[in-house]
Amino acid sequence: MDELIVADDPLFRPVDIHARELYRFQRAFEATQRPTGKKILDIGAYPGTAFKVFGQHNQYQSFGITQSDYFSEFLRRNAIVHINESIESYRAPSDADIILFMEIIEHLRQPLRALQNLRAIAKPGALIYVTTNNASYYGYILKLIFGRNPLDSIASEASDYPGHTRYYGLHELMTEMSRAGFEIVSGRHLNLLPAVRFYRNRAFAAVKNSIGAVVPARYATHIEIVARA
Numbered sequence: 001m002d003e004l005i006v007a008d009d010p011l012f013r014p015v016d017i018h019a020r021e022l023y024r025f026q027r028a029f030e031a032t033q034r035p036t037g038k039k040i041l042d043i044g045a046y047p048g049t050a051f052k053v054f055g056q057h058n059q060y061q062s063f064g065i066t067q068s069d070y071f072s073e074f075l076r077r078n079a080i081v082h083i084n085e086s087i088e089s090y091r092a093p094s095d096a097d098i099i100l101f102m103e104i105i106e107h108l109r110q111p112l113r114a115l116q117n118l119r120a121i122a123k124p125g126a127l128i129y130v131t132t133n134n135a136s137y138y139g140y141i142l143k144l145i146f147g148r149n150p151l152d153s154i155a156s157e158a159s160d161y162p163g164h165t166r167y168y169g170l171h172e173l174m175t176e177m178s179r180a181g182f183e184i185v186s187g188r189h190l191n192l193l194p195a196v197r198f199y200r201n202r203a204f205a206a207v208k209n210s211i212g213a214v215v216p217a218r219y220a221t222h223i224e225i226v227a228r229a
Contacts, residue, residue, distance in 0.1 A: 004047050004070055013200050018049045020198045024102065024131070025053040027192070031226055032098050032129050041096035043087055043118070044104040048074045054100075055080075061096065063087070067160055088113050091120040101130045105173075106164045109157065115180040122229035128182060130225040134189060135167035138211060138219040170223040182227040189220040 004017045012020065028050070029035075036057045042050045045062030048071060054060055055078070062075065063083045075082050083090070087101075088110045099122055105111050122128060133140075140150035152163025174187045191212040199205035212221060 021049050025050050029053050038097040042100045046071045091117045094121045098127045106132050107162045119181045126229040128227045133167050134223045135169045185226040187225045189217040191220045192222045
């Protein structure tokens with residue numbers, strides 16, 4: 001059984017996290033042209049939801065430092081090859097056709113080095129799919145208006161799941177990826193929010209998702225970049 005219960009989360013109900021986050025990886029699958037027979041490298045693969053979408057018809061490999069007993073068992077049960085390293089220090093070349101770099105860079109303390117290492121890892125022609133939180137997300141603007149910090153405490157650096165240390169604008173991140181040696185294929189703002197049913201407060205979630213549907217794209221929750229090495 002692959003169910004992973006998320007307990008003590010003030011925002012979301014205790015549900016199977018794979019079910020809650022599946023939509024993000026289905027979006028990635030479409031944006032990378034529904035790959036079949038490809039080699040996939042999933043950087044920051046915990047908790048393994050990408051495997052459920054990409055792993056059926058592709059050769060899947062996960063990457064990232066993990067201390068999770070659940071994830072270790074998930075890797076073992078699904079016979080997934082895992083590289084237990086940090087993208088901020090790892091530079092060994094990969095033969096992956098597609099590299100997933102989803103919801104990772106906002107956690108990193110050395111993001112520029114990570115992008116440089118990502119370029120060193122990627123073989124010529126490899127497709128890179130990136131998502132991260134949008135610095136201009138309407139939710140962060142509202143937090144600032146009400147005097148709340150949209151970033152996590154620096155104390156989170158010492159936790160098993162380091163918090164968000166920085167957010168990025170679309171053109172800023174595309175520029176830095178270009179400087180690192182990537183060819184930008186596309187870049188866009190998009191909303192990536194779980195369905196209302198997954199929130200503890202469904203009324204709050206309905207309002208939150210509704211705002212996202214009507215505000216200009218530049219204030220969307222996330223940015224998405226597709227690039228080639």
